[in-house]
Amino acid sequence: MYDHIGLKVKSLDASVRFYTAALAPLGYVLCSHDESGAGFGPKGEPALWLYPHKGPAGAGAHIAFRAPDHAAIRNFHSAGAKAEEIVTAPLGGVLGIEKVSTEGAVKDKLAVELHSESGNIAEFECSGVKIVVKGSVLHPVTSNKMLIKATEKFAATKGEQKPSEFAGEPDDSHILESNTNGGPFEEAGQTITAINTGEEKIEASSVN
Numbered sequence: 001m002y003d004h005i006g007l008k009v010k011s012l013d014a015s016v017r018f019y020t021a022a023l024a025p026l027g028y029v030l031c032s033h034d035e036s037g038a039g040f041g042p043k044g045e046p047a048l049w050l051y052p053h054k055g056p057a058g059a060g061a062h063i064a065f066r067a068p069d070h071a072a073i074r075n076f077h078s079a080g081a082k083a084e085e086i087v088t089a090p091l092g093g094v095l096g097i098e099k100v101s102t103e104g105a106v107k108d109k110l111a112v113e114l115h116s117e118s119g120n121i122a123e124f125e126c127s128g129v130k131i132v133v134k135g136s137v138l139h140p141v142t143s144n145k146m147l148i149k150a151t152e153k154f155a156a157t158k159g160e161q162k163p164s165e166f167a168g169e170p171d172d173s174h175i176l177e178s179n180t181n182g183g184p185f186e187e188a189g190q191t192i193t194a195i196n197t198g199e200e201k202i203e204a205s206s207v208n
Contacts, residue, residue, distance in 0.1 A: 008053030012038060015050050023048075025072050086124040089116040095204060096166040098140060108206040111138045111163060112152075113174050121176070129180050133188065136174040138163050146201040156189025 009015040016038050020030050023040055031046040032039040039046025094113045101107035115121075115136035122133040139154045140163065155162050165173040177185040 005047070006049040006051060009050050010053065012050060012052040019048070019050070026067050027072075086122055088122045089118045089120060091115065091121075092117045095141070097206065098138065098163050098166055100167045105207050106144060108143070108167075110141050110143045110204050110206050111166065112141050113138050113166070115174075130182070131178055131180055132185075133176060133178045134185065135176045137161055137176050137190070138166070138174050141204050143204050143206045146203045148201045149195060149197045152192075152194045152196060154190050154192045156191045159189045160187060161189045 007015075012035075016030065016033060019038075019040055023029070027042070028040050028048075029043055030038060031041055031044060035052075037049055037051045039049045041047035091114050094115075096111060096113065097108050098111035099109040101109070113136055116134070120132050120134045124131055137154060138161070139152050141152075142150065160172075161175050164175050165171060172187075176188045176190060178188040179185045
């Protein structure tokens with residue numbers, strides 16, 4: 001983990017509740033707790049100390065916890081989230097050909113596939129119902145034009161994401177799925193339009 005870090009907190013009880021939930025997926029526990037402070041770490045080895053502080057807020061601190069794998073990191077973020085807060089993972093993108101044109105490469109349709117780089121795309125809880133979203137999703141992009149503003153349209157028909165595969169891939173290679181309270185995952189189509197504005201013009205080329 002590390003040797004030790006001490007933090008001043010406004011509410012010791014609230015901070016203890018937060019860190020107890022957030023650190024549990026990483027294997028760290030509450031080792032010591034009284035009115036003067038609280039210590040967290042591996043059992044019997046407190047390394048993060050919280051001290052009640054009633055004065056003005058001081059400078060912030062950067063803390064890095066060790067984790068055995070990406071799953072533990074995702075659980076760390078989810079357990080520490082407030083009710084109704086959405087926890088999302090970093091996204092990666094892949095540009096590819098969604099449909100090959102019979103009129104040559106210049107007419108090919110392009111799409112960008114977005115996926116989580118560390119497991120589930122999002123996790124959140126609403127009215128006591130825990131929801132997890134996983135998978136990947138495609139959206140068509142304008143090709144062979146220099147644009148500074150791009151419109152991203154995610155489309156769904158009867159709950160199914162469209163398009164759902166690059167040219168040559170099996171059907172439904174890229175779909176979103178969600179579940180509730182640990183139940184089975186089901187396809188969850190989303191219809192969303194977003195507009196992104198860049199700092200300079202860029203082009204998605206179907207030729208090069």
